[in-house]
Amino acid sequence: MDSKKAYDIGFQAGCDALNAIEDYFYGQSEEHVKDSLSGLLVFLMSSSYSLAPTPESAEELISTAQKMALENWEKGANIKPNKF
Numbered sequence: 001m002d003s004k005k006a007y008d009i010g011f012q013a014g015c016d017a018l019n020a021i022e023d024y025f026y027g028q029s030e031e032h033v034k035d036s037l038s039g040l041l042v043f044l045m046s047s048s049y050s051l052a053p054t055p056e057s058a059e060e061l062i063s064t065a066q067k068m069a070l071e072n073w074e075k076g077a078n079i080k081p082n083k084f
Contacts, residue, residue, distance in 0.1 A: 021036040045062055052058035
């Protein structure tokens with residue numbers, strides 16, 4: 001498997017997680033969605049630290065992902081909630 005396909009699988013898993021959060025809170029306060037998203041981010045970053053060989057390599061992964069997310073947002077390729 002190439003790295004693009006692996007990335008796409010992870011990105012799709014994130015989309016699925018966000019959709020599950022949105023489905024759970026549909027019609028309720030958007031604040032709850034933000035709290036759930038915070039929980040998801042903590043889980044993902046904690047998993048990165050747990051799975052990485054060193055804390056520094058986890059921080060590099062997290063930093064790279066944060067940079068890519070900002071670049072996507074600046075290009076207008078940001079994720080928009082479907083239900084709110």
